[in-house]
Amino acid sequence: xxxxxxxxxxxxxxxxxxxxxxxxxxxxxxxxxxxxxxxxxxxxxxxxxxxxxxxxxxxxxxxxxxxxxxxxxxxxxxxxxxxxxxxxxxxxxxxxxxxxxxxxxxxxxxxxxxxxxxxxxxxxxxxxxxxxxxxxxxxxxxxxxxxxxxxxxxxxxxxxxxxxxxxxxxxxxxxxxxxxxxxxxxxxxxxxxxxxxxxxxxxxxxxxxxxxxxxxxxxxxxxxxxxxxxxxxxxxxxxxxxxxxxxxxxxxxxxxxxxxxxxxxxxxxxxxxxxxxxxxxxxxxxxxxxxxxxxxxxxxxxxxxxxxxxxxxxxxxxxxxxxxxxxxxxxxxxxxxxxxxxxxxxxxxxxxxxxxxxxxxxxxxxxxxxxxxxxxxxxxxxxxxxxxxxxxxxxxxxxxxxxxxxxxxxxxxxxxxxxxxxxxxxxxxxxxxxxxxxxxxxxxxxxxxxxxxxxxxxxxxxxxxxxx
Amino acid sequence: xxxxxxxxxxxxxxxxxxxxxxxxxxxxxxxxxxxxxxxxxxxxxxxxxxxxxxxxxxxxxxxxxxxxxxxxxxxxxxxxxxxxxxxxxxxxxxxxxxxxxxxxxxxxxxxxxxxxxxxxxxxxxxxxxxxxxxxxxxxxxxxxxxxxxxxxxxxxxxxxxxxxxxxxxxxxxxxxxxxxxxxxxxxxxxxxxxxxxxxxxxxxxxxxxxxxxxxxxxxxxxxxxxxxxxxxxxxxxxxxxxxxxxxxxxxxxxxxxxxxxxxxxxxxxxxxxxxxxxxxxxxxxxxxxxxxxxxxxxxxxxxxxxxxxxxxxxxxxxxxxxxxxxxxxxxxxxxxxxxxxxxxxxxxxxxxxxxxxxxxxxxxxxxxxxxxxxxxxxx
Numbered sequence: 001x002x003x004x005x006x007x008x009x010x011x012x013x014x015x016x017x018x019x020x021x022x023x024x025x026x027x028x029x030x031x032x033x034x035x036x037x038x039x040x041x042x043x044x045x046x047x048x049x050x051x052x053x054x055x056x057x058x059x060x061x062x063x064x065x066x067x068x069x070x071x072x073x074x075x076x077x078x079x080x081x082x083x084x085x086x087x088x089x090x091x092x093x094x095x096x097x098x099x100x101x102x103x104x105x106x107x108x109x110x111x112x113x114x115x116x117x118x119x120x121x122x123x124x125x126x127x128x129x130x131x132x133x134x135x136x137x138x139x140x141x142x143x144x145x146x147x148x149x150x151x152x153x154x155x156x157x158x159x160x161x162x163x164x165x166x167x168x169x170x171x172x173x174x175x176x177x178x179x180x181x182x183x184x185x186x187x188x189x190x191x192x193x194x195x196x197x198x199x200x201x202x203x204x205x206x207x208x209x210x211x212x213x214x215x216x217x218x219x220x221x222x223x224x225x226x227x228x229x230x231x232x233x234x235x236x237x238x239x240x241x242x243x244x245x246x247x248x249x250x251x252x253x254x255x256x257x258x259x260x261x262x263x264x265x266x267x268x269x270x271x272x273x274x275x276x277x278x279x280x281x282x283x284x285x286x287x288x289x290x291x292x293x294x295x296x297x298x299x300x301x302x303x304x305x306x307x308x309x310x311x312x313x314x315x316x317x318x319x320x321x322x323x324x325x326x327x328x329x330x331x332x333x334x335x336x337x338x339x340x341x342x343x344x345x346x347x348x349x350x351x352x353x354x355x356x357x358x359x360x361x362x363x364x365x366x367x368x369x370x371x372x373x374x375x376x377x378x379x380x381x382x383x384x385x386x387x388x389x390x391x392x393x394x395x396x397x398x399x400x401x402x403x404x405x406x407x408x409x410x411x412x413x414x415x416x417x418x419x420x421x422x423x424x425x426x427x428x429x430x431x432x433x434x435x436x437x438x439x440x441x442x443x444x445x446x447x448x449x450x451x452x453x454x455x456x457x458x459x460x461x462x463x464x465x466x467x468x
Numbered sequence: 469x470x471x472x473x474x475x476x477x478x479x480x481x482x483x484x485x486x487x488x489x490x491x492x493x494x495x496x497x498x499x500x501x502x503x504x505x506x507x508x509x510x511x512x513x514x515x516x517x518x519x520x521x522x523x524x525x526x527x528x529x530x531x532x533x534x535x536x537x538x539x540x541x542x543x544x545x546x547x548x549x550x551x552x553x554x555x556x557x558x559x560x561x562x563x564x565x566x567x568x569x570x571x572x573x574x575x576x577x578x579x580x581x582x583x584x585x586x587x588x589x590x591x592x593x594x595x596x597x598x599x600x601x602x603x604x605x606x607x608x609x610x611x612x613x614x615x616x617x618x619x620x621x622x623x624x625x626x627x628x629x630x631x632x633x634x635x636x637x638x639x640x641x642x643x644x645x646x647x648x649x650x651x652x653x654x655x656x657x658x659x660x661x662x663x664x665x666x667x668x669x670x671x672x673x674x675x676x677x678x679x680x681x682x683x684x685x686x687x688x689x690x691x692x693x694x695x696x697x698x699x700x701x702x703x704x705x706x707x708x709x710x711x712x713x714x715x716x717x718x719x720x721x722x723x724x725x726x727x728x729x730x731x732x733x734x735x736x737x738x739x740x741x742x743x744x745x746x747x748x749x750x751x752x753x754x755x756x757x758x759x760x761x762x763x764x765x766x767x768x769x770x771x772x773x774x775x776x777x778x779x780x781x782x783x784x785x786x787x788x789x790x791x792x793x794x795x796x797x798x799x800x801x802x803x804x805x806x807x808x809x810x811x812x813x814x815x816x817x818x819x820x821x822x823x824x825x826x827x828x829x830x831x832x833x834x835x836x837x838x839x840x841x842x843x844x845x846x847x
Contacts, residue, residue: 068719104559257655310655343602343618350559353573361655366593367603367616369659370626370666378629423646430642454630458639461627462646463659 006030008416010037012306015468016254017041017297018086020319022387023394023413038297042124042290044085050078059330065109066201072109072349073338074330076116080318081327087293091123092116093314094253096348099134099166100356101143103349110201111139112349127246127287128237131167135229138190138204144354147189149182151214156182161354163236171265172241173221180218185229187213237287240279247278247292254296256308257360274301307418310360311468313344316372319468324379325387340375344368364466372466377457380414383449391456392449396439400452403431410455419464430458477754479827480709482698483579484691484735484759485604487716489558492764492780492810494728496545496797497526503800507768511724525793530729533740534783541791544845546782546819548798550812554763554778558719561762566605568817568836578820579710580609581835582828592707593669599694599713607712613662615669621697622677625670626663643667676704684745691715692738699745702755709828718761724773735759739785756786756827756846760816766808767800778809782819784845788827794843815840822846 007023010030014021018041021029029037040046055078056063062078065071083089096119106112115137122130134140135158141147144158159182163173187209193202218227223235236242248269252258255274259267269275281295296302311319317340321327327337341348345368351357382388391413400409407427411417419427434451438444459465497513498504499520505512518526519535525545527534537543551570555561567574579596587595593613598604600618607614617624626643630636644667649660680700686692694713701708715735720727739757746752764780779798798810805811818840821832826846833839 102559104557104563105555107557339601345602352563355573361658362610364659364662365603365608365610366613366662366666366669367598367608369662370616371602371618373626374628377627381629422648426642426646430639433638454635454639457627457630458642461643463656463663466659 003030004412004416006034008306009034009303011415012303013037013041013297014086015315015319016090016302016309018090019080019315019322020468022323022325022390024390035298038294041087041297042294044088044124047084049085050082055330059334062330064201065113067103067107067109069103069109069342069350070335070339072103072113073342074334075109075113076348077318077334077338078330079116080314081321088120088124091289091293092119094250095119095123095130097253097351097356098249099140100351100354101139102351102353106139106143108139108201109349111142111204114203115139116349124289124293127282127289128233130289131162131233131237132230134166135162135185135188135233136206138206141188141190141206142193142204146185149186149188151186151212154179154182154186154214158182159185162232165261165354165356167236167245168239168241169245169264170262172239172245177220180220180227181232183214183216183218184220184227184232187211188229243279243282244275247275247282250278250292250296251275252359255302256305257310260358260360260362261355271301274299277301307464307467309468310363310466312357312359312363313341313346313368313372314348315468316344316376317341320376320379323387324382324385325390326385340371344371344375369466373461376460376465380460381453381457383453388453388456392452395452396445396448399439400448401436401438403428403434403436406431406434406437406451406455410452410459414456414459414465417459417462417465419459419462423462423464427455427458427462431455477751478707478709479829480702480711480755481579481582481823481828482711482755482757483606483713484695484739484757485712485714485716486718486731486735486759486761487558487562487714488719488761489561489763489765489776490718490761490780491720491724491728491774492777493767493774494528494724495531495732496521496547496781497528498524498797498800499526500524501800503767507800509769510771511720511728511769511774525797528729528732530733531736533736534785536740537743537785538791542785542787542789543791544784544789545793546784546814546843546845547793547795548779548810548813549760549782549795549816549819550763550779551815551817552812554809554812556763556776556778556809558762558776563605565760565762565816568820568838574837576609577604577606578835579606579712580612580614582710582824582830583607583614584609584612585830585835586709590665593665594672594701594706594708596710596712597673597698597701597708599697599711604712604714607710613665613669615666615673617673617697620693621673621700624673626667640667672706673701676700676706679704682745682748684741684748686741686745687734687737689734689738691734692741695738695742696745699742702746703749703751720765720773721770721775722773724769727773743785753787756784756789756823758819758823759783759785760819764810767805767810768808778806779812782816784819784823788847790845790847792845794845814843818842 007026010026062071062075144161145155146158149155156178160178164170189207191205191207221235278292281292285291395409398409400406437448437451439448513528517529520526521538564570566577568578583596594615596614598616603616647660647663649657677700686696698711760782761780765774765777795814798813817836820836821840822842824830824832
């Protein structure tokens with residue numbers, strides 16, 4: 001029997017480095033050990049990838065979904081729910097949040113999904129290489145107008161966001177640097193987009209047009225020469241500001257909520273020492289992401305940050321679906337299901353702008369809170385779902401009887417969820433009003449299952465449960 | 469205060485969003501214009517399938533209920549509505565309509581600002597009620613509560629998945645205790661306030677279906693049922709000033725004819741029932757309905773549908789509306805089109821400005837981010 005602290009720590013790791021795990025999975029992982037689990041997460045190739053052909057067979061329209069929701073969302077949700085490489089998928093979501101690219105302009109989920117796949121394949125590799133790949137990604141080039149960035153007429157959209165939102169953060173470069181960086185990326189474009197009809201869309205492809213490139217001398221962050229886009233990236237990743245910016249993003253995403261990105265030049269990090277630790281790993285490994293992530297997940301500041309992070313809608317929805325089970329195959333209703341994060345304020349593949357989503361407290365408003373709670377409750381309160389059944393079976397096997405046991409065991413099996421004394425008292429009072437539960441005969445067991453389902457729903461409705 | 473003033477009812481705005489980009493040309497048809505037929509070989513409305521409003525404009529027969537509002541002078545048609553440099557993206561366009569920010573990404577919805585003006589102290593959490601899957605951006609402003617009804621009104625609130633009603637009430641009682649905001653507790657306090665606002669809203673709204681009696685039968689379409697919900701809340705006298713609902717998708721790239729007909733039949737029949745219901749209860753004179761879509765569609769059809777366009781038509785209807793045409797139908801001449809689309813001639817924010825100034829009694833400029841002409845479509 002696994003130690004409760006080990007389970008709690010493993011649950012924390014799996015919520016952050018993935019999208020949560022069932023109790024069976026947690027116990028198996030605890031048996032393997034925390035360090036070994038971190039290594040497995042960091043080396044996803046040891047686990048099988050999601051099989052796209054299953055998706056194709058069940059939901060053909062989700063494979064090349066075009067510009068209309070929800071088929072693009074179905075495709076993405078299918079991967080999120082089914083991945084056996086949780087950290088690979090979580091890092092893809094991380095980069096999607098940083099390199100925020102949206103269907104609102106791209107109008108082509110095919111291309112957005114291809115970008116997500118780029119994040120899956122390269123998200124735990126070298127950041128410099130990833131930056132170069134995203135600079136050549138047609139979806140990004142179109143999103144930030146670099147196809148309109150010409151040797152004779154500079155468009156600064158990509159050049160600016162590369163510095164402000166993708167690498168350094170505001171205040172770490174001048175307007176001249178923006179201009180010069182943009183000049184260096186002239187001629188970085190993609191093959192002409194072909195119309196979608198009648199055979200569907202043609203995939204977009206990177207193209208470098210030397211005749212459209214500005215070959216003049218440029219001066220960027222103190223470096224002079226006939227710089228090209230790749231030179232700009234090489235200079236950018238050398239900047240101390242770059243390490244700091246990426247590490248603060250990682251901290252905000254994986255450890256604890258920071259203020260919104262635009263406030264970073266003014267507000268100091270929540271834990272400057274933690275950022276230093278991550279920056280050291282980043283610089284030491286020359287922008288390799290794995291050593292940074294390893295340092296993060298092995299650190300005390302990570303292990304001690306339980307429930308210091310307001311769950312994003314994707315974490316709420318995917319985390320719930322992975323625990324309750326029964327969503328391994330696309331089935332009727334999957335489209336609506338895949339739109340749930342959007343109803344809670346996180347329209348995946350369609351962030352509101354290149355700034356990405358605002359996180360933490362800003363996930364919550366009157367509409368989104370009700371959506372979050374009701375969605376989780378509708379799933380976790382459904383005893384027909386295999387994961388809920390498994391929880392009820394465990395409650396029975398544990399001999400759950402008294403109101404206190406019902407509350408404690410439900411809190412434990414849903415997380416373990418840590419709640420304040422006030423919440424605990426309310427949950428217990430609720431359970432007391434039901435009296436003791438019994439499992440002797442069918443009627444008892446039915447009643448017990450109903451009470452358990454109601455308690456699980458009530459826990460899912462607590463404020464504490466909004467944190468992960 | 470005079471007796472009439474004392475009994476005067478607060479003006480109410482109902483917004484009906486036609487999501488997906490409604491085809492202006494097939495909604496208000498310039499039937500005498502040869503260019504209409506030339507450009508609409510595949511999806512044009514035949515003469516026998518339209519109802520003439522006047523010498524120049526017609527609506528499709530499947531929008532017949534709207535003709536009655538027109539004949540009663542209660543329907544204002546705003547022509548050529550849009551804004552400069554329309555992006556032709558659904559999401560971005562909708563965002564611009566919702567936040568009144570065409571240049572940058574806005575953070576506050578225009579109706580959220582209206583709610584904040586009406587109820588700065590958050591005394592009535594159902595000042596705005598929305599019937600849709602989520603909180604529309606038009607209503608989203610931090611710390612402004614909006615009741616978002618995503619299913620039947622009877623089930624609105626937290627934890628409808630607990631089906632035993634007595635049990636659910638007990639659980640919600642616990643919920644209200646658990647959400648007590650403790651001052652100074654940061655995010656927990658904010659969550660507490662937001663949760664209790666939602667709970668309070670549900671408590672208030674749940675009386676509405678019970679108080680409601682009517683002889684009007686609403687069609688069994690999603691939009692008619694949403695409008696029925698609007699009527700129930702309005703008639704319950706809960707102080708709601710802004711209602712929001714949506715219908716769609718009007719994104720008719722292909723197979724437009726049956727799609728457009730089905731959508732508009734549902735919308736207009738729903739509106740007919742809604743207005744009849746309000747009339748039956750003597751509660752229609754303080755309500756106007758604003759009906760908009762994020763953009764119109766391409767002038768030339770694509771063989772079975774129409775692609776994203778620019779200028780569109782916006783409608784306002786109600787007892788206090790001065791029926792008629794406002795603004796000008798943009799030219800269909802090829803050299804007047806912008807990338808094949810109708811060039812907007814009226815900024816959507818001018819319609820908002822009239823409604824804010826003449827109907828809701830608010831200063832429009834800070835809400836729509838600027839000063840715009842105010843077409844006089846209200847009595």
